[in-house]
Amino acid sequence: LKDAITDLSADSECLECEGLIGCVAHKGILQAAQYVKRTLEEKHILEDAFDRAQGSKLVITGHSLGAGTAALLAVLLKQSYPDLICFAYAPPGGLLSFEASQASQDYICSVVLGKDMITRLSIWSMYDLKEKTLTAIRNSHSPK
Numbered sequence: 001l002k003d004a005i006t007d008l009s010a011d012s013e014c015l016e017c018e019g020l021i022g023c024v025a026h027k028g029i030l031q032a033a034q035y036v037k038r039t040l041e042e043k044h045i046l047e048d049a050f051d052r053a054q055g056s057k058l059v060i061t062g063h064s065l066g067a068g069t070a071a072l073l074a075v076l077l078k079q080s081y082p083d084l085i086c087f088a089y090a091p092p093g094g095l096l097s098f099e100a101s102q103a104s105q106d107y108i109c110s111v112v113l114g115k116d117m118i119t120r121l122s123i124w125s126m127y128d129l130k131e132k133t134l135t136a137i138r139n140s141h142s143p144k
């Protein structure tokens with residue numbers, strides 16, 4: 001249920017990271033990524049991991065909603081871990097603004113299989129679908 005609520009929270013929020021100006025992201029998924037980042041920092045999880053595996057690099061990955069969270073977490077952690085990379089498998093559509101997507105393309109790789117609808121779905125594509133559907137209904141009921 002929490003994941004569904006996060007998915008449906010289609011508002012956007014400013015991404016407040018150094019080097020990203022005017023960039024926005026899916027608000028619900030950004031809140032999830034901020035929670036993960038806070039937890040990693042409070043429990044010193046990454047510091048402990050790098051102490052044990054010195055010389056390692058950070059790789060973040062996820063699938064579906066987890067892919068969206070992983071991608072936004074990568075953006076949030078990029079300044080602290082400049083060598084990090086992210087593999088996002090079937091992330092939700094509408095995750096990042098165009099500007100944020102362009103800024104992160106060097107370290108986030110999104111993988112989408114075929115014509116997966118969820119990866120192409122965004123609030124804007126839903127509005128477009130609604131308008132096209134209403135137009136089609138109006139046209140089918142108009143006198144000829």
